Each structure stands twice: as C-alpha cells, then as structure tokens.
Amino acid sequence: MSDITCTINDKSVTVPRGTTILTAAAMLGIDIPTFCHDPELSRYGGCRICVVEVKGWGQLPASCVTEVREGMEVYTESEKVLEARRTILELLLANHPDDCLTCEKTGACRLQEYAYRYGVRKGAFPGACHAYPVEADNPFIMRDMNKCILCGKCVRVCSEVVGRSVIDFSFRGFHAKVATPLDSGLLNAGCVFCGSCVEVCPVGALTEKQRIGKGRPWELDSVTTTCPYCGVGCQINLLVKEGRVVGANAAGHGVNGRHLCVKGRYGHGFIHHPERLTNPLVRKNGQLHEVTWEEAIQEVVRRFGRIKQEYGGQAIGVLASARITNEENYLLNKLARLVLGTNHIDHCARL
Amino acid sequence: MTNSIDEIAGADLILAIGTNTTEAHPVISLRIRRAIQRGAVLVVVDPRKTELAELAHIHLQIKPGSDIALLNSMAKVILDENLWDKEFVESRCEGFEELVEAVQGYTPELAEELTGIPADSIRQAARAYATVGKATLLYTMGLTQHVCGTDNVLAAANLALLCGQIGRESTGINPLRGQNNVQGACDMGALPQFLAGYQPVADETCRKKFSEAWGGPIPDQPGLTVGEMMQAAIRGSIKGMYIVGENPVISDADANHVEKALNNLDFLVVQDIFLTETAKLADVVLPAASFAEKDGTFTNTERRVQRVRQAVQPIGNSKADWQIICALAEALGLPMRYQNPEEIFNEMAALTPSYAGIRYERLEKEGIQWPCPAADHPGTSILHQEKFVRGKGKFHAVAYLPPDELPDRQFPLVLNTGRRLFHYHTGSMTLRTDLREICPTEQLDVSVHDAQCLGLNQGDRVKVISRRGEVEMTVRISETVPRGMVFASFHFPEAAINKLTNHARCPKSNIPELKVCAVRIEKV
Structure with missing residues (x-):
C-alpha cells in the first residue's frame, strides 16, 4: 500500500493509505477530542465532536472515519471547527443532568473535559430532559441513561469484543436509549458483568456501584499488579485511597488490555473483609486463641521439632500454594527440603 | 502453554477440550471469539453444552472419560485419509509406528460407541484439525481430571505431532491453568519430585547444585503428592503438615477422607488470609497478607512472569508469606535473611535456568515468558520451534480406559x-x-x-x-x-x-x- 502525505495544522505527515485524519493527527501529537471513537472498536463517526476543517471541503468531516488523501490540508482547531464543537457540546449539555458535583465520573469525564476546554456551559438550548430511573439492579454496574450521550461504545464493546450483545440502541429520536432486551435490566439480559462497557463509557452514564462515594479519581493511587484469580494473569490497577483498596480496573496493557472478568474487576472486597485473620492463633484446650507471633512461631518450632526428632523429616508434609508468589513458593521449597528435611511438598496443581 | 494467549486469536481452528473457557478463563474466551470473528473454526469437546459449546461450529458432546477413544480415532482418520504431516513427523518426531499400531483399532464407529459422538462428526473434526494451516489445541481440567488424565494429554499431544500443529504461531498444546500462580508454583519446585525449574530431586547433580547454594543436605527420594500425603496421614506415617494458602478440605477429592487425614495428624499448621475450613482444623493458624499487601511475581498460564506490587499495608498483624517462612526457618535454626522478595527472586533465578535472565527491572513494563536463559534474552513466546526439549517429539501409544466409577443401579x-x-x-x-x-x-x-x-x-x-x-x-x-x-x-x-x-x-x-x-x- 502506498503512503500518503498531507498536512495537519500546517505540519506535514506521511501515513499509510487508509489512515484516518484522527490517527494521522495523533502521530503529529495533535489531540482531537472524541466521544464515540475507540481504536479497539469499529469506526462509528456518530458523535461529531472530532470534526475538522479540510481546505476546499464544504462540510466539516468527522476525523475518526475520514481517511486522509494525498495533499489534504486539515485544520483541527479552526474557528469553524471550534464553533461546531461548541454547538455539539451545547446540544449534548442541553439534555445532560447538571450533576458534576456528585457525579462519580467527575475528573474523568470527557464531556466535562471538553466543556471546560471549549468554555461551554449548559443552557444554550433549553428543552425537555430525560427522567429515566437509574438502573442499579446488580451489585456492579450502575446505568444512568440520563447521562448517556449515545456514543454507542458500550454497545460496540459488548458486541465486538465481549461477544454478548446484551445492550443495543432502542427507541427513536429523542427517546433513543441504550437498553437491554425489553429494557429489563442487565441481570435479566445475560450480562456477565465484565465491566468493559464501564471501561469505555466516556461520561457518567455507566459507573461502578462499588466505588460510589469512595474517592475522586485524583484522590486515588493506582498500583499496577497481577490479578489474583485464574491463570490468565490479567494486569490490573488497584485503586487505593487512604490505605484501602477501593476498586480495580484493567491496566490497559498485558494479556487483557482494557478487559477483565467480573472477578478481576469487582472481586476485591475480600482484601479488607472483617473476617481477615489479623493475629496468629494457637489451639489451647480445643479452641483457637489469638497469640503473639513469637508464641505461634515457638509452638510450630516445638511441635515440628518433636516430630522431626522422633520420626524424621519425612513425617512432615508441606502444601505450597498456587496463590502465593514465586518467591514464596521457592522459599517453601527451600524450607521443606533443607530445613524440615522432607521432599513431601506439593500443591493444588491437579485441582 | 506451548504458545501464547494472544496467538489464539490468529488460529484457523481451535480444538477446545474440557475447557469451560467463558466461565473459568473469561479473558481468554475473548481471544477465541476474535478468532471466530476472523473466520476460525471452533471445535469443542465437552459433555456439557457450555457457552463455549454453543459458540462451536462442531460440538463433540463426549461421554465423560472417553477422550482417548475420540483422540485416537481422530488420529486414525487422519492416518487412513493420509492427512498427516509427513515432513514434520519424519524430521521432528519418533515412535510413529507405535502410534499407528495403537490407534489402528479405533475406528470412528468404535469411537462412536465409546464416546457417544457420531462417527461422521469425529471424521469431520479430524479432517478439519489436520487440514487447516494453524490449529491450536486448548484444554483444561475436563481432559486431565481422570484416572487416565496423563494419557488423555498424551493422546492430544499425539494429534498435534501427527499434524505438525506445534512449534509455530497459533498452534500448540495449550493447557489453560486455573490459578494465578499454579504455573509458578510448579516452576518453583513446589512438587515432590522437582526442585525449581523441574530439576529432578533424585538427580545427584541437581541436588548437589541446590545443597551447595543452600548450605545443607537435601533428601534424595522424591516425596509424596497431596493425595498420597493424605493417605500417609491416615496411615500415620505423616505426623505433621504445614499448609500454606490451600483449602484441601473443600478443594480435594473425597473431602471427608481429607478431613479425616488432617484430623489424624499430630500437628497441623495452616497459613492463610481467612480461617478457611482447613484452617479450622489447625493447631496453629498463621495470618498471611493478601496479594495486595506484598511484592513478588506470579507466572501465568503462558509462562509469563509478571510483577505483583504492594498496594496497601498488611491487614492487622498479618505478614507476607515470605516473611513468615523466613521467621520459621530462623526459629528452626537455619536463618533465611532477605531484605525483600527481589533478593529471593535473584537467588532463585541463579539456580533456575529457565528464569536465569529475568530480573525485576526487566519486568517493570511487561512480563517475560520463560525460558529466558540470559539477561539479553527476550523470553520465549512459542516453545518447540526448532526442536523439542527432549530432541524428537515422541508419540505415545495410549489406550482407552473407562472411568474408575461408573453409574450403576444404586448410583445411576x-x-x-x-x-x-x-x-x-x-x-x-x-x-x-x-x-x-x-x-x-x-x-x-x-x-x-x-x-x-x-x-x-x-x-x-x-x-x-x-x-x-x-x-x-x-x-x-x-x-x-x-x-x-x-x-x-x-x-x-x-x-x-x-x-x-x-x-x-x-x-x-x-x-x-x-x-x-x-x-x-x-x-x-
């Protein structure tokens, strides 16, 4: 395929044929706002916020679906473009709840970001607003369709990546809405709660129930680690506020990219569960009692010492774990064979 | 896995045996879906109509435990119809005659009787697997948790060798491992017969290498597996157990037997994050920190070593497992002193050839797939490309063996x-x-x-x-x-x-x- 040279904001760029203006601009470090575009999903061109001016063209094309042509001269922030984007934002805001104070998406919301960037306030187009009930029929995903801007990314990710198609556009015109079959909620729709729709939602329409009121994006520390469940090894970010894990999301790289399953995304409540063991326990008179570490370790040493003395190390068995780290398994292997003197070490590899 | 997770999306055919991927490994099922979108054929072998089976072009609804009959019969069809990869078998494999002899009797009609799968479906699946460019074979516990589990896997391996569906991108024999670090635990020598890196404990050279590094002798006889340990506990030859992060009372077969075994011990220590059903039987319970409270590495199903990073402090007075193990070793008179998990990793890597080139700083951005024998080695995404670890790929003659306990009048x-x-x-x-x-x-x-x-x-x-x-x-x-x-x-x-x-x-x-x-x- 031959390459194409064009200019964007008077800078020249050469790209392979078939490259969109949006991608070509990104190669020059030029940021064009988008709502409905996602590099992992099919091209859509629905939201129009990414429109640009092309010299000689009568209309402003959507840069996410328009491929560059030889000699094209593109302007991404011209007066015409800015005016169009402001109008688009005014139209989106006309029907958007004025809820940034308590909205979970504040600080990570594209609508908020672009309204700020282009200085747009609500109120240019007074008119009817939606009053859909917030859907919270499940423990994980809150759907507030009043905030939905109909970018369709959730619909596409559910169909194109997750392959389940539990949501789609329904109704027409002003009443158009992303809904489950018969609008009966995610629980009845066969949703697996992978949360990929929440991950791609650019606004506060889809949020995580577990994280409500648990911290603003800028208050959270994000620690990249490996999911503790199955053997896929998804890369996750644990979101931490004041020493507590308040949520998790996909790290965006590794085998999983931005995707996770319900366990990896929503299954971390056990970390701070009140039943976590916080002190060593030793059985006395048939009951387990909390003791100090010193006492517990001494008890283990005394009892294993006695078994080793009377019967030899071969009378001790060790079960290592498919849950703990490599370093810890290596040490257990060393402890068993070298210190306890037994090769009876195994784990649940067969389960 | 011989290959990598990403490669699944590029396969022309996926043969998935005994794997409920959409539920047990949901993120891998996304790759399977992508392959299907690209036009790949999905063949699912499962007695249940799982969601994956619903997605399949060919669902071979097998009678449980009859996998060898199916796989041998597929091999026979491929041989009879001359669809096998002669060049690959000739240059890369050995034991072909044994295979031919072993599968001779497994006509699709006989296999139909044993497996319940129509003979024509067996033929169809065999032809598809043998004739596509890139076929990847995925399996999970549905293939392995049988009295003939090892032979089941060998039968699957025979098929891959026969068709040359291994050693190339998007092919291979790929077990999808069920736990975050089951691959790593095996790699680290948490197996009775192996030291780290699958170095046999019975091999004097390997043993010597470890005992010199560790500064003490290592017993020379391979130890017992979990199930054997439980039996030994009932017999009374195992007196004490140290169970870390496992819950055999719920997870192991014949749980009442396991409970009886643990109750028969003189002394049981359990180390876990919760008072599990197994911990409730213990004499001493040691509170461990969870994955979010410590540093380290896990190795995933595609052999990728990845970082675990501490996000929060250990809860209460719990401690990271490595710190507990070090404290025990010290109290038992053989001090193990490490500043941090990285030091442990480096000691391990020096003794484990497949991890030798991996260091924490190399894992900062993304994981590395072992074998990674040197600091400048990029890691290995596809195994057995030029040759097999043992040299030639060996065909194994395996025969159908029915399950140990089949339904009868009393238990139908x-x-x-x-x-x-x-x-x-x-x-x-x-x-x-x-x-x-x-x-x-x-x-x-x-x-x-x-x-x-x-x-x-x-x-x-x-x-x-x-x-x-x-x-x-x-x-x-x-x-x-x-x-x-x-x-x-x-x-x-x-x-x-x-x-x-x-x-x-x-x-x-x-x-x-x-x-x-x-x-x-x-x-x-």
Whole structure:
C-alpha cells in the first residue's frame, strides 16, 4: 500500500493509505477530542465532536472515519471547527443532568473535559430532559441513561469484543436509549458483568456501584499488579485511597488490555473483609486463641521439632500454594527440603 | 502453554477440550471469539453444552472419560485419509509406528460407541484439525481430571505431532491453568519430585547444585503428592503438615477422607488470609497478607512472569508469606535473611535456568515468558520451534480406559464438577465479596429428562449421595448437562461437592478423577 502525505495544522505527515485524519493527527501529537471513537472498536463517526476543517471541503468531516488523501490540508482547531464543537457540546449539555458535583465520573469525564476546554456551559438550548430511573439492579454496574450521550461504545464493546450483545440502541429520536432486551435490566439480559462497557463509557452514564462515594479519581493511587484469580494473569490497577483498596480496573496493557472478568474487576472486597485473620492463633484446650507471633512461631518450632526428632523429616508434609508468589513458593521449597528435611511438598496443581 | 494467549486469536481452528473457557478463563474466551470473528473454526469437546459449546461450529458432546477413544480415532482418520504431516513427523518426531499400531483399532464407529459422538462428526473434526494451516489445541481440567488424565494429554499431544500443529504461531498444546500462580508454583519446585525449574530431586547433580547454594543436605527420594500425603496421614506415617494458602478440605477429592487425614495428624499448621475450613482444623493458624499487601511475581498460564506490587499495608498483624517462612526457618535454626522478595527472586533465578535472565527491572513494563536463559534474552513466546526439549517429539501409544466409577443401579447418575463464572476455587475470597450477592449459593444442574424421571422441579432441595458422602443442594433444571449427568461447582463450603467425588487417581500424575463419579439424588 502506498503512503500518503498531507498536512495537519500546517505540519506535514506521511501515513499509510487508509489512515484516518484522527490517527494521522495523533502521530503529529495533535489531540482531537472524541466521544464515540475507540481504536479497539469499529469506526462509528456518530458523535461529531472530532470534526475538522479540510481546505476546499464544504462540510466539516468527522476525523475518526475520514481517511486522509494525498495533499489534504486539515485544520483541527479552526474557528469553524471550534464553533461546531461548541454547538455539539451545547446540544449534548442541553439534555445532560447538571450533576458534576456528585457525579462519580467527575475528573474523568470527557464531556466535562471538553466543556471546560471549549468554555461551554449548559443552557444554550433549553428543552425537555430525560427522567429515566437509574438502573442499579446488580451489585456492579450502575446505568444512568440520563447521562448517556449515545456514543454507542458500550454497545460496540459488548458486541465486538465481549461477544454478548446484551445492550443495543432502542427507541427513536429523542427517546433513543441504550437498553437491554425489553429494557429489563442487565441481570435479566445475560450480562456477565465484565465491566468493559464501564471501561469505555466516556461520561457518567455507566459507573461502578462499588466505588460510589469512595474517592475522586485524583484522590486515588493506582498500583499496577497481577490479578489474583485464574491463570490468565490479567494486569490490573488497584485503586487505593487512604490505605484501602477501593476498586480495580484493567491496566490497559498485558494479556487483557482494557478487559477483565467480573472477578478481576469487582472481586476485591475480600482484601479488607472483617473476617481477615489479623493475629496468629494457637489451639489451647480445643479452641483457637489469638497469640503473639513469637508464641505461634515457638509452638510450630516445638511441635515440628518433636516430630522431626522422633520420626524424621519425612513425617512432615508441606502444601505450597498456587496463590502465593514465586518467591514464596521457592522459599517453601527451600524450607521443606533443607530445613524440615522432607521432599513431601506439593500443591493444588491437579485441582 | 506451548504458545501464547494472544496467538489464539490468529488460529484457523481451535480444538477446545474440557475447557469451560467463558466461565473459568473469561479473558481468554475473548481471544477465541476474535478468532471466530476472523473466520476460525471452533471445535469443542465437552459433555456439557457450555457457552463455549454453543459458540462451536462442531460440538463433540463426549461421554465423560472417553477422550482417548475420540483422540485416537481422530488420529486414525487422519492416518487412513493420509492427512498427516509427513515432513514434520519424519524430521521432528519418533515412535510413529507405535502410534499407528495403537490407534489402528479405533475406528470412528468404535469411537462412536465409546464416546457417544457420531462417527461422521469425529471424521469431520479430524479432517478439519489436520487440514487447516494453524490449529491450536486448548484444554483444561475436563481432559486431565481422570484416572487416565496423563494419557488423555498424551493422546492430544499425539494429534498435534501427527499434524505438525506445534512449534509455530497459533498452534500448540495449550493447557489453560486455573490459578494465578499454579504455573509458578510448579516452576518453583513446589512438587515432590522437582526442585525449581523441574530439576529432578533424585538427580545427584541437581541436588548437589541446590545443597551447595543452600548450605545443607537435601533428601534424595522424591516425596509424596497431596493425595498420597493424605493417605500417609491416615496411615500415620505423616505426623505433621504445614499448609500454606490451600483449602484441601473443600478443594480435594473425597473431602471427608481429607478431613479425616488432617484430623489424624499430630500437628497441623495452616497459613492463610481467612480461617478457611482447613484452617479450622489447625493447631496453629498463621495470618498471611493478601496479594495486595506484598511484592513478588506470579507466572501465568503462558509462562509469563509478571510483577505483583504492594498496594496497601498488611491487614492487622498479618505478614507476607515470605516473611513468615523466613521467621520459621530462623526459629528452626537455619536463618533465611532477605531484605525483600527481589533478593529471593535473584537467588532463585541463579539456580533456575529457565528464569536465569529475568530480573525485576526487566519486568517493570511487561512480563517475560520463560525460558529466558540470559539477561539479553527476550523470553520465549512459542516453545518447540526448532526442536523439542527432549530432541524428537515422541508419540505415545495410549489406550482407552473407562472411568474408575461408573453409574450403576444404586448410583445411576454421573456427577461432573467444575467452576462457575462468579466464583473462584473454594470461595474463600469470592464468597467474601459482592460476587456473593449475584451468585449466593450453588445449585445442582440436572437435565430436563432426569428431572422429569425423578419428579424434580426447579428449586427443589435434594440430597446428592455418592459412596463417599452426601450434600444437600437446590436443583436447577438445565440444558447444559446431558441426560444422566449432574453438575455442580466446588466453590461453596455449605455445598461441599468434593465430599462426593472420587479419589481414584491417575497413576502417572496422581490427579484425582474429579470429573466422573456415580451419585444418586433423593428429594429432601
């Protein structure tokens, strides 16, 4: 395929044929706002916020679906473009709840970001607003369709990546809405709660129930680690506020990219569960009692010492774990064979 | 896995045996879906109509435990129709004559009798696997948890060798491992016969290398596997056990037997993050920190070593497992002193050739797939490209062996066990999260036909009884199970299905036959 040279904001760029203006601009470090575009999903061109001016063209094309042509001269922030984007934002805001104070998406919301960037306030187009009930029929995903801007990314990710198609556009015109079959909620729709729709939602329409009121994006520390469940090894970010894990999301790289399953995304409540063991326990008179570490370790040493003395190390068995780290398994292997003197070490590899 | 997760999306055909991927490895199922979108053929071998089976172009609904009959018969079709990769077999393999002889008797018609799969479907699947450019074979515990588990895997390997579907991108024999670090635990020598990096403990050179590095002698006889340890505990030859992060009372076959074994010990130490059913039996319980509270590495199913990073402080007075192990070693008179997990990793890597080139700083951005023998080695995404580890790929003659316990008059149904999407293993973690809200209890999947015969309705309470125990559960009438089979997960301690399962094991790997045992159902 031959390459194409064009200019964007008077800078020249050469790209392979078939490259969109949006991608070509990104190669020059030029940021064009988008709502409905996602590099992992099919091209859509629905939201129009990414429109640009092309010299000689009568209309402003959507840069996410328009491929560059030889000699094209593109302007991404011209007066015409800015005016169009402001109008688009005014139209989106006309029907958007004025809820940034308590909205979970504040600080990570594209609508908020672009309204700020282009200085747009609500109120240019007074008119009817939606009053859909917030859907919270499940423990994980809150759907507030009043905030939905109909970018369709959730619909596409559910169909194109997750392959389940539990949501789609329904109704027409002003009443158009992303809904489950018969609008009966995610629980009845066969949703697996992978949360990929929440991950791609650019606004506060889809949020995580577990994280409500648990911290603003800028208050959270994000620690990249490996999911503790199955053997896929998804890369996750644990979101931490004041020493507590308040949520998790996909790290965006590794085998999983931005995707996770319900366990990896929503299954971390056990970390701070009140039943976590916080002190060593030793059985006395048939009951387990909390003791100090010193006492517990001494008890283990005394009892294993006695078994080793009377019967030899071969009378001790060790079960290592498919849950703990490599370093810890290596040490257990060393402890068993070298210190306890037994090769009876195994784990649940067969389960 | 011989290959990598990403490569699954590029396969022309996926042969998935005994893997409920959409529930047990959901993110891998995304790759399978992508392959299908690209036009790949999906062949699923499973007695249940899982979601993956619903996606399949060819669903071979096999009688549980008859995989060898199917795989041998596929090999026979491929041989008879001259579809095998002569060049690959000639140059890369040995033992071809044994294979030809071993599969000779397995006509698709005989296989149909043994597996319940129509002979023509077997032919169709065999032709498809042999003739596509890139076929990847995925399997999970549905293939392995049988008395013939090792032979099942060998039969699958035979097929891959015969068709040259290994050593190239998007091919291979790919077990999808079920736990975050089961691959790593095996790599690290948490196996009775191996030191780290699968170096045999019975081999004097290997033993010498470790005992010199560690500064002390290592016993020379391979030890016992989990199941054998439990039997030894009942016999009284194992007196004490140290169980770290495992819950065998719920996870192991024939749980009543396991409980009896642990109760028979003089001394039991359990180290875990919760007071699990196993910890409740212990004499000493040591509180461990969770994955979020420590640093280290896990190795995933595609052999990728990845970082675990501390996000929060250990809860209460709990400690990271490595710190507890070091404290025990010190108190037992052999100090192990490490500043941090990285020091442990470096010591391990110096003794483990497949990890030798891996260092924490190399894992900062992304993981590395072993073998990675040197600091400048990029890691290995595809195994066996030029040659096999042992040199030539060896065909193994394997023969069909029926399950240890088949249904009879007294116990007329087959119990199959596995996992559900919303929970994990023995539930010690997921049952303490919001996942419990969406999936609060276990239900027994019963086919429409069997429910009708037994007069069962949706939601009825029943007792499921095997020769080894009984549990009470609620019935879910389900189209996923075939007539004559019931299915339940082992996630819920209140419905501890492993009280029923059979501890009969594969003599080669000691894996228990968790996928087949005989039960009956009584209405409560």
